[in-house]
Amino acid sequence: MTHIVVGTAGHVDHGKSTLVQALTGTDPDRLKEEKARGITIDLGFAHWDAPGLSVAFVDVPGHERFVKNMLAGVGGLDAVMLIVAADESVMPQTREHFDICRLLRVPAGLVVITKADLVDEELIDLVRMETRELVRGSFLADAPIIPVSARSGRGLDTLRASIEALGRAVAGRSAEGPARLPIDRVFSMKGFGTVVTGTLVSGQIGVDDTVLVLPGERAAKIRGVQVHGAKQPRGVAGQRVAVNLGGVDVGDLERGQSLVSPGAFAPTRTVDARIELLASGKALRHGARVRFHQGTSEVLGRVALSSLVADAEREASGPAVAAEVPPGRSAYGRVRLEAPVVVTRGDRFIIRAYSPPFTIGGGVVLDPQPPRGGIRTAAGRDRFLELDAGTVADPRIADERAVSLLVREAASAGVPLTALTSRLGLRDIERGPSARLEHAGLLTRIGSAFVAMPVLAGLAESVLALVGEFHRAHPLIDGIPREEVRERLFAHASPGVFDRVIDGLATAGRITARDRLALATHRVEVEGADVVARERIIARYRDAGLKPPVTDEVAAALGLGAEIVEKIVSLLVRQRTLVRVDTLVFHEEALLQLKADVRSRTSAPSGAPATIDVAAFKERYGVTRKFAIPLLEYLDRERVTRRVGDSRVVI
Numbered sequence: 001m002t003h004i005v006v007g008t009a010g011h012v013d014h015g016k017s018t019l020v021q022a023l024t025g026t027d028p029d030r031l032k033e034e035k036a037r038g039i040t041i042d043l044g045f046a047h048w049d050a051p052g053l054s055v056a057f058v059d060v061p062g063h064e065r066f067v068k069n070m071l072a073g074v075g076g077l078d079a080v081m082l083i084v085a086a087d088e089s090v091m092p093q094t095r096e097h098f099d100i101c102r103l104l105r106v107p108a109g110l111v112v113i114t115k116a117d118l119v120d121e122e123l124i125d126l127v128r129m130e131t132r133e134l135v136r137g138s139f140l141a142d143a144p145i146i147p148v149s150a151r152s153g154r155g156l157d158t159l160r161a162s163i164e165a166l167g168r169a170v171a172g173r174s175a176e177g178p179a180r181l182p183i184d185r186v187f188s189m190k191g192f193g194t195v196v197t198g199t200l201v202s203g204q205i206g207v208d209d210t211v212l213v214l215p216g217e218r219a220a221k222i223r224g225v226q227v228h229g230a231k232q233p234r235g236v237a238g239q240r241v242a243v244n245l246g247g248v249d250v251g252d253l254e255r256g257q258s259l260v261s262p263g264a265f266a267p268t269r270t271v272d273a274r275i276e277l278l279a280s281g282k283a284l285r286h287g288a289r290v291r292f293h294q295g296t297s298e299v300l301g302r303v304a305l306s307s308l309v310a311d312a313e314r315e316a317s318g319p320a321v322a323a324e325v326p327p328g329r330s331a332y333g334r335v336r337l338e339a340p341v342v343v344t345r346g347d348r349f350i351i352r353a354y355s356p357p358f359t360i361g362g363g364v365v366l367d368p369q370p371p372r373g374g375i376r377t378a379a380g381r382d383r384f385l386e387l388d389a390g391t392v393a394d395p396r397i398a399d400e401r402a403v404s405l406l407v408r409e410a411a412s413a414g415v416p417l418t419a420l421t422s423r424l425g426l427r428d429i430e431r432g433p434s435a436r437l438e439h440a441g442l443l444t445r446i447g448s449a450f451v452a453m454p455v456l457a458g459l460a461e462s463v464l465a466l467v468g469e470f471h472r473a474h475p476l477i478d479g480i481p482r483e484e485v486r487e488r489l490f491a492h493a494s495p496g497v498f499d500r501v502i503d504g505l506a507t508a509g510r511i512t513a514r515d516r517l518a519l520a521t522h523r524v525e526v527e528g529a530d531v532v533a534r535e536r537i538i539a540r541y542r543d544a545g546l547k548p549p550v551t552d553e554v555a556a557a558l559g560l561g562a563e564i565v566e567k568i569v570s571l572l573v574r575q576r577t578l579v580r581v582d583t584l585v586f587h588e589e590a591l592l593q594l595k596a597d598v599r600s601r602t603s604a605p606s607g608a609p610a611t612i613d614v615a616a617f618k619e620r621y622g623v624t625r626k627f628a629i630p631l632l633e634y635l636d637r638e639r640v641t642r643r644v645g646d647s648r649v650v651i
Contacts, residue, residue, distance in 0.1 A: 003238040004167050005199050007058040007074050007106075009097035010083030015114035015150060017044060019083065020059045022150035023160065024048045028059035043073040043184055045197070045240060047228040050160070053167040056199070056228065056240035060097075067096065067359070071350055072184050072255060072296040074101060076199030078170045078238065079163075080109035082131075082140060086119045086147065089127045090134050096359050099278055102138050103362030104348045108170055110143045110162050111135065117149035173237035177427025178264030179203030179211065180342075181241065182295035186253045192224070194250050196259065197242045198296065202427065203261060205243065206234035211259045215267040215340040218252055220245040220259070256297035258342045265422045267340035272332075272370040274309065274388055275351065277361035279328030282353070284360055286323055291357055292335055294349040294365075301337040303351070306375040306384055321376045325361075332366075332384035334375050343368045344425035345402065346389070364390075369423050371409055399426060399433040407443050407452045412459060412493035414449030446496040459501045462489050464519070467511060471522050476567040478524045478574055479516030524571055533560055534568050541578055541587040546594060546623050546631065548586050582630040594621070594631065595640050601650055610650040612641070 008016040021027045028044025044059035058077065060070040074080070080101045084094055101109070113127055128145050135141055144162050148155035185197040205211065209222045224244035225235045235241035243259065258265070271292075277284055284290075286305040291298060305322040309330040325331040335351075343349070347365040352358060366387040374380050385391055386405050389398035402424055407415045420426040420434060434450055437443045443450050463485060470480040482502075490498040506513040509520055536558050541548050549557070555565040569585060572578040578585050601610040612620075618628045632648060635641040641648035 001054055002052060002167050002170075002172055003054045003056070003236070004078040004170050004172065005056045005058060005076055005238065005240060006079045006081060006163065006166070007077040007101075008060055008083055009070075009074070009080050009094075009101055011085070011088070011091035011093040011097075012061070014083045014085035014088065014091070014094070016081075016083045017059050018150045019081075019112065019114055019148065020044070020046050020057050022148075022153075022156060023163075024057060028057065042069050047240070048160075048163075050164050050167070053164055054228070054239075055163060055167065058199075058240070067093075067100075067352075067357070068291075068293065068298050070097065071100065071293040071298070074104060074106070075182060075295040075348075076201050077101075077104075077106050078108070078172070079166045080106045082109060082111045082135070084111065084113050084127060084131050086113050086115045086124050086127050090130050095134065095280070098134060098138075098140075099280070099359060100350055100362070103276065103278075103350055103359075106139065108143075108166055109140050110159075110166065111140060111145040112159060113145060113147040115149065116147040116154055117152045173200075173202065174427060175202075175204045175236040177203050178261035178421055179205045179209075179259065180261075180265065181205065181243070181259040182297070182342075183253065183257050183259065184255055184296045186250055186255065188250045189244070192244050194245045194248055194253065195242055196245060196253060197240065198259070199240050200235050200237050201295075202237050204234050204236040205241070205259070210262060211245075212262045212265075213248060213253060214258050214260055214265060214342045216252070216257060218248050219262070220247045222246075256295075256299075256341075258295065260342065263418050265342050265344065266369065267342055268368045269337045269340050270368075270370055271335045271337070271341075271343060271365055272367040272375070272384065272387070273335060273349070273363045273365050274330060274384070274390065275303070275325065275333050275361060275363040276330045277325050277327050278359065281327050281358075281360045283327060284325040284331075284351075289354040290335070290360065291352040291354060292337060292341070292349060293352065294341060294343055294347055297341050299337045299339045299341055300354065301335045304334045304336065304375060306332040306334070307381050309388075330363075332375070332381065332388075334370065344422060345387075346425045367406075367423065369419075396433065396436075399424070400437055403433045403437060403450075404442060404452070407437075407450050408455065410449075410451075411455050412451065412490060412497050414446060414451040414494035414497065416449050444500075446494060446500055449494040451494065451497060456497070456501055456504070459489060459493075459497070460505055463501060463505060463517070464510065467517050467519055471519060474567070476524060476530075476571045477516075478571075479512070479514075479518030479522070482513070482515055482517055485517055524574075530564070530568065533558070533564060534572070536560075537565060537568055538572065538577060538587070541585065542589060544587070545590045546586065546621050547627055548584055548590075551585075581634045584627065584630055591634070595635065595638060598635060598640050598650060611644075611647045612650065613647040 010016055017029050024046040026046035028046050046057045048055045058073045060073045082098055111131055116124055124147050131145060146155050146159050148159055180202045181198045181200050183196045183198050187195055189195050205222060207222055211220055213220055222243055223246045225232050226242040227235055227239050287302055289302050292301045308322050322331050343365050345365055350362045351360050353360055386401050392398045426432050441453060443452050467480055486498050502513050505511045511520055512518050540554050551565045551569055552562055555562045573580050577588055579588050579591055614628050636643055642651055
C-alpha cells in the first residue's frame with residue numbers, strides 16, 4: 001500500500017472543501033464556526049482509498065486571514081490540488097497559495113477547475129489559459145487541468161484517476177530513521193485522554209513507543225495509533241496519524257511542537273539558510289523581522305544576511321555583503337528566532353512579513369545548529385556554499401561535504417552520531433556519507449562520535465611538540481606526565497580521542513607512553529658539570545646510610561643549586577640508584593643492606609620468629625623515630641617484616 005498526502009490550495013470560496021467531500025464522502029469542515037460562516041478556518045482532513053493507494057487529504061483555509069493555518073497543513077504534502085473556481089478564475093490567494101507550494105518544493109500536483117457547472121465551456125477555456133499562465137515554468141507546468149463539478153459529478157472520475165496516477169508517480173517517504181511528527185491538532189477524547197494528529201514525515205511510531213515532545217522536552221508514551229480513523233499497531237512515514245499519548249496533558253501540547261524519537265532531534269533558535277524571495281514580493285532588508293513558518297510552527301525572528309547567492313558563487317576575492325535581497329533573488333542568511341523550533345538540514349520553510357503579514361519568500365535550512373561566528377565575511381560565505389546542496393548535482397556529494405564540514409568544525413570534540421540526524425537530517429547512518437568518508441580515510445569513528453583524520457594528525461603533532469618542549473625544559477626528567485598532556489591538549493576532546501592519538505604515536509614508534517610520555521629518541525643523561533654533581537650527590541647519600549639528608553641540605557653541603565640537586569635526585573630515583581621512601585630518599589645500597597641484615601635475624605634464641613619494634617630498631621641502627629617509622633613501613637611493603645600489634649615479625 002502506497003500512502004500519500006494531498007493538500008488543497010486556492011482562494012477562499014473556490015470549492016476546496018466541497019471538492020474533498022465529493023471525492024471522499026467526508027466533510028473536512030469540522031468547526032461550528034466554519035459551518036456557520038461557510039468558509040474553512042482551520043485545517044480539515046479526509047481520506048480516500050484506491051487499489052494499492054491510500055490518500056490523505058488536507059483541506060486548507062483559503063481566506064487571507066488564515067494563511068498561517070494553511071501553512072501548518074502544507075508542510076508534509078506529497079502533492080497538491082490547486083483549486084481555481086470557474087466563475088472567478090485566478091485570484092490573489094490562488095497566487096499566494098501557489099507561491100507557497102512552489103517555495104516549499106511540493107513535488108507534484110494537478111489543477112482542478114471547480115464549479116464547472118456554473119459557466120460555459122468558453123469561460124472554462126479562458127480560466128484554463130489563465131491558470132496555465134500562472135503555473136508556467138513550475139512543478140505544475142505540465143500537470144493536468146481538470147474541470148469538475150462537485151454538484152453534478154462532472155470530472156470526478158477523471159480527477160480520481162489522475163490522483164491514482166500521482167500516487168504511482170510519487171516516490172513516497174522512507175520509514176527508515178527516527179520518527180518525526182509535526183503536530184497540527186491537539187485535543188482530548190473521552191475515555192482516551194490526550195490525542196494529537198499530524199503527518200508522519202519520517203520514521204514510524206507504534207503502540208508502547210516512548211517519544212519526546214519538542215520543544216518542551218516532555219516524554220510521552222504512545223497508548224494508541226489510528227490511521228484514517230482505524231486502529232493500527234504502527235504508523236509509517238507518509239501517513240496522517242492520530243496518536244493517543246500518555247504522560248502529557250492537553251495543556252502541555254500545542255500546534256507547532258513535534259513528536260520525535262528520543263535523542264534524534266534538538267530544538268534551535270538559530271538557523272542558517274538559503275533564502276529565496278518571490279519576484280512579486282518586496283525586498284528583504286538585513287535585520288528585518290519576519291514570520292518563520294516551518295512544518296506546523298510559526299515563530300517570529302530576525303534575518304541577518306550574508307551575501308546574495310549569485311555573488312557568493314562567483315567566488316570573488318571578498319564577500320559581497322548584502323544589505324537587502326531584491327525580489328526574485330536568493331541570499332544566504334541566518335534567522336534568529338524568538339522561540340525554539342524543531343528543524344533539520346533540508347527542511348523547507350516560508351517567511352512572511354511581520355506586519356502586515358504577507359508571503360515574502362521561503363528557503364531551505366542549511367544548518368539548524370550553526371556555530372558562533374560572523375556570516376558577513378569571506379569565511380562565512382564559503383561555509384554557506386559548502387553546506388548548500390543546490391551547488392552540486394549529486395545529493396550524495398552534498399551530504400558528504402556537509403558531514404565533512406561539521407566534523408572538521410567540531411575538531412577534537414567530534415560529531416555524535418545523533419547529530420547526523422538532528423543537524424543534517426541523515427537517516428541511513430551506517431551506509432550514509434559518514435561511512436563513505438570513513439572508507440576514504442577522511443574521518444574516523446571514535447566511540448559514538450566522528451572525528452576528522454586531519455584533526456587527529458594535528459593533535460598528534462601537537463603532542464610531539466609539547467613533549468619535545470618539555471624535554472628541552474626538563475632534560476633530566478624522562479617525560480611529561482600523561483594527564484598533563486590530556487588536560488592541556490584534549491580538554492574538549494571526545495572520550496577516546498586522547499587514547500587514539502597516544503596509541504597511534506606509540507605504535508608508530510614516535511613516543512614511549514607510560515605514566516609519562518617521552519619522545520622515542522629521548523635519553524635522560526647528565527653532561528658536563530652535572531656529571532660531577534651527580535657523582536657527588538650519589539656519594540653523599542651513600543655515606544649517609546640510613547640517615548639521609550634532605551635535598552636542601554645536600555645543595556648547601558655541596559655548593560650546588562637546589563633546582564639542580566632536585567632534578568638529579570629525581571633522575572637517580574627513576575634510575576633506582578636512589579629510592580624514595582615516604583618523604584625521604586635513601587641510597588639503594590643502604591636499603592639492600594638493611595633488608596639483608598633484618599632477614600638474617602630469622603629467629604629468636606628461644607626458636608620463636610624474630611621480632612623487632614620501633615625502640616629496638618632505633619637502637620640497633622642508630623636512627624631517630626624520623627627515620628625508623630618510614631623504614632619499618634618500607635620493610636613491611638617489601639615483605640621483609642609483618643606488623644603484629646606494636647612489633648614486626650621477621651618473615
